[in-house]
Structure formats: C-alpha cells, structure tokens
Amino acid sequence: MLKSSNNISSNKAIGSNYGFLLRDFFSGLEINYFILMFIVLTILLITTPNYRDASYIIKAISRNVEYGLVACMMTIIIIGGMIDLSVAGVMTLCATITGLLYHNAGIPMLGAIVLGLMGGLMLGMINGALVAYLKIPAIIVTIGTLYLYRGISKIFIGDHSLGHFPDWFNRVDRIYLIKIGNVNIPVTIIGLLVVVIIIFFILKFTSIGRKIYAIGTNETAAKFSGINVKCLKFLLFSLSGLVAGAAGLLWMSRLLVVRHDMALGGELDIITIVVLGGTSILGGKGNVIGTLWGWLIVIFVRSGLSVAQIPIEQQLFVMGTLLLLALAIPNVISILKEKYLNIEIQKSLKKVIESKNKKY
C-alpha cells in the first residue's frame, strides 16, 4: 500500500492535481515582472548618471515600438500554444515589397502601403496553412519561412538600400501629440498602448480570447469542446503576418530606408520580451500586460548597456542570459515546490495509512 502510494506521488500527472496551489502562488506573475522592471530601471538610474534624462528614455522606448507591437501579437500566439519565428522575415519582406512598389512600379505610397500590408497577410497565411491544415509543427515551419522571407527580400534588393520615401511617410515617430512636462510623447507609443489595451480586452472578455487560452491549455480538449482549432490557428498566423507587416512599415518610416538585414535576429528579442512578461512558452498562460513590462525590461537593459558603451555583439550575451534566467528561475522554484509538495503528500498519506492500521 505504502509502496504504491510512493509511486503515485512521484508521478507527475498526479502531482498536477495539486497544481492549483502553484497557480495560486504564481497568480501575481505580471506584478513580479513589473517589480523586476522597476528594479532594473532603479539600478540604471543610480549607476549611470547619463541615463537620468526622461526624454532619452522616451526616445529609447519609441525606438522599440515595432518589437513591442509584434510582441503583443506573439503573446497571443504563444498563449495559443504555438510560436511564430518568422516575424522578423515578414517585417523585412513587407517593407521591401512596399519600397519596391513605390520605387520600381510607380504606385503611390498609400497604395504601396496597402499592398505591402496585404503581402504581410499573405505571408502569414502561408505559415498558417502549413501549420493548421498540414499539421506541421509551428517551430520548424516558421524557421523555414523566416529564412525564406528574408532570402526573398535579399534577392529583391541585394546589397542596396531603398530610400527617398514621401515626406508624410517618413518619421512617424517624430509626430508628438502629448507633452508631459518637457517631454514630448510620440504618437507611436500611444498607439502601442491602445493596441495593448484592446488585446487585453479581447483576450479577457471575448469568446475568441477564451478559445485561444483553451487551445493553448489542451488542444485535443478544445477540439472536442467544439472549437474550430484549425480555423483559429490559421486566423492567428495570418493576423501575425499582418501585424508584423505593419511593424515593418513603422521600422521603415523610422529609419527612412529598407535593407535586407533589417530586424536581423529580431525574433529572439521578441520572444525574450514575451517570456519576460510571464507568458508560459508551453501555452495557456500569460497576459499582454505582462508583455508590456517585459518590453520595458528589454528596452532598459539594452539602452543601459549602450549607455555603458558595451558593443552590440556583446549585448547578445546579456540578452541570451536574461532570457535563460527569466525561464530558469520560475521553473527551478516550481520543481523545488513540486518536490516539497510530494514530500508533504507522502507524509499525509503515511499518517492516513498509519491511522487506518491502528483502527484494524
């Protein structure tokens, strides 16, 4: 009797019955990451005097709006239990298509933008069709399409860069709407905040949002409860393509040029942002508000390292370590907790058995 109870308690599947305790412990996950962001900012402000400038911080934030936008969409996809690594490729190819249509085909900028966004939607649909209808794992599909899309834009523009876009298109991030004190806040940041709030409400209160959580938690169960999993997956990947395309256009507007190595390695940054916001990479858990904190952490670390004059290649090391630590620390805590819980369960089972033995 005792032996079998040992076996049961060491089994993970039974341990997950007590998962609600862990969930209670981690329910304030976003708040944890908010505190982490606050700590990072405080350390930066104390150690580097050059960083104590509100307008510089706002500028640093406005430089990362594109990644924030894509990260919001990525949060939804990761909550749904998938991953889209091709976003950086889609960003590049959309900007390339728009630039080429404007320069070589003579289409006016507005038309080129619309066509570029349609292109982004199409690229996302290719991903979605491969993942949802052919049932190939999203990871490998999007690794393939990442290189495919970036490669196509490499073929299109080669080593050149496309520039000279109309004035109204350039420098969207220099349009200021609100002024707080001496600091002008660009329209892009406000737009991102609006997007975050909309996605927050979609995920929390609409049926589609709850369906996404259901798919991420258990796909088979979601299918049996009547959710059209394939259609929803296809929709999510197409939307991801569209959002990545819009981010690519924002990037193009901010830097005034398109190159084939635009947003190179951006997928790592975006996944770091999402994971640092407390979204579980296995799906079913997470929140877009957390992504906002993760985004700010990444920005502060990056710009802080730049202010400290650490070269961009060596910053890769810091970003990778940050991502690993952000994942490892909660996992180690939960593994330790599980072990501790198992010991507790064993103890209580022993007590029950002993009391029964006494009775007979």
Add this chain to the structure above:
Amino acid sequence: MKNRARLRANNKFIFKPEYVTIFIIIFILGLSAIYKPELFIEAVRRREFFQSIILGLPLIVTVAMGMMMVITTGCIDVSVGSIVGFTGMFVGFLFKFYDAPFWVGVLAAIVVGMMAGAFNGLFISYFRINFLVVTLATMNIWRGLAFVITDGVEIGASYMPEQMSFLILKGPIPRIGIPWLIWIALFFVIIMVFFMKYSHFGREVYAVGGNENAAKLRGINVKKVKFVVFALTGMFSGIAGLMYGARFGFFSPGDTGNGMELIVIASTVIGGVSISGGRGSIIGVVLGCLLLGTVQTLIPSVGFSSFYNTTIYGLIIIIALIIDTGIKIRKSRGVLAKKGVVGD
C-alpha cells in the same frame, strides 16, 4: 498475399525518403543543365566543381550527425552555429595567445563544445524549459561570448600550428589525395551508423523520439538521453569549429558558423529525419548534406548570385516538410487499410 508482400517490399525500397534524395540531386543537376547548358558543362568539366562540393561537406556532415540525433528525439538545436563559432574562437585564442600545440586545440574543441552542449541539455532536461527557447538563448550567448574572447578581432592562419593546414592539404593515402578533413567526417559517419543502429543508447534515442511517454514507462531515462544527445551535438559542433579553421584558414567571431544551423537543419530534414521525432537514418542525412552541397556549389556556377542561397535553403526545408507530412499521411492510411483487411 504473396503479391501484396512483394509490393510492400518494393514500396519500402522506393519510398524510403533517404533514396529519394539521390533522385532529387540528379533532378537538380539536370534542371540546371537544361537552364544554362554552356555554363553547366563548363562548370562540370572543371575539377574544382566536385572538389568544392566535397570540401564543403565535412563541416556540415559533422554537425549534422549531432543534429540528426537531436531531431530524432523530437527537439531542435538552433545553437549549433554559435557553438561552432565560439569553440573556433576559443581554439584560435589558445593558438594565438598561449602557443598551444595542435593536440591541445583538439582537446579544447571537444571539451568546450561538449560543455556548451551540456549547458543546453541541463536547461532542457533538468530545468524543463522548452528546447527552442533555450537554444535560441544560447545561440546568442555563445555568439556574444565569441565576440568577447578577442574583442571582435579575427585570428588568421599565421597563428595556427602547421598541422591545421595538413588537415586540408594532405591525406593519409597520398596517392588518392583525399584530405584528412573528409576522412575524419567519414569516420564520424561510420561510427554513428553503427552507434544509432546497434548500440543501446542509439535505440533509446529512437524510442524517446517515437513516443516519449512510452519510453518513460519502458524504463528509459528520458532526461538523461536528452542531456547526452545535446552534449554530443555540442561536441560535434566543437569539432566542426576546429575544422572551420583548417578549412578556411581563419577564425572570425561573426562569420565562423554563422547561419550554419539553417544548412544543417535543412540537410537533416531533407535527409528524411522526421521533425516530430523517432524516424531517420544517418545515410539519409549524409545524402541530404550532399544535396545541399551540390546546390551551394551549383548556384553560383549557373549564374545566380549567392543572395539566392538563403531563399533556396528555406524553400528546401518547407518542401521537405510537406513531403514528410505526405509520407506520414500515407503511412497512417496504410495502417487503416491493414486494419480493414485483417481477414485477407
């Protein structure tokens, strides 16, 4: 009944994904011959054409041996390119600043590569983090460290011991003239064929990839298997890092092994290794590498710019994936048909 058995045996030979690769290579060669006959004939006539195909192989094949194991267990390791870069830079650093002899370099490459791979394995199997995120993070960690080691300075051939140039120039049998690098890669391939087919651990790798829960219930230590597989992949990447220095005559923090993960994943997937795990063979992977090597050499010699490389690799991965799912669907249908004709 007999007919059916013979048919199935025939199917087994023709539809083994490994052998399809040979036909694809011939198809691609034929296609380029039709596209630009003059350029193609001119390229094939020259001896350098086949030489550069074969000399490009050992690096990819060595890393692909590890990647094949990783994908067979159902994971993916995208950090191999960076491990190649990091170990390459580390070995070059030893050569330049400590005048290390050749064997120290070899030892360092094996040990450092293995440590880097074990680092991945530690986080994946013991800290239960998703393999993709771990390897994506370590990809950047090792690349960043490669820049840290020498502050971004390249290490040239003049600092390397002279045995490094022997690896590319000379072979064990002088008359044939096949350089050492290829013999080393061939050695790994032969060892791995027997290792995966006949060793206890090799079968465990297949079992874990086929059905992880079943393997666990069967008493296989899944965590240990994954840890060892990632460590071995790191070791192979480390050796490839040393081979990079011999092949190209320099170590550079940015270029060494850059984008290698794509080529290796592409060659593994096209070699018939199932991306969901549990299926694949070493011979298929070698043929996949051969296909990519041929494409890599063919593209510039038929008159395309090298900008097409990335696109074609991405396209190859996706086509191979579609074929892979096609085979899977075929197989599941076959199973259903078998169930239907039990009385036969």
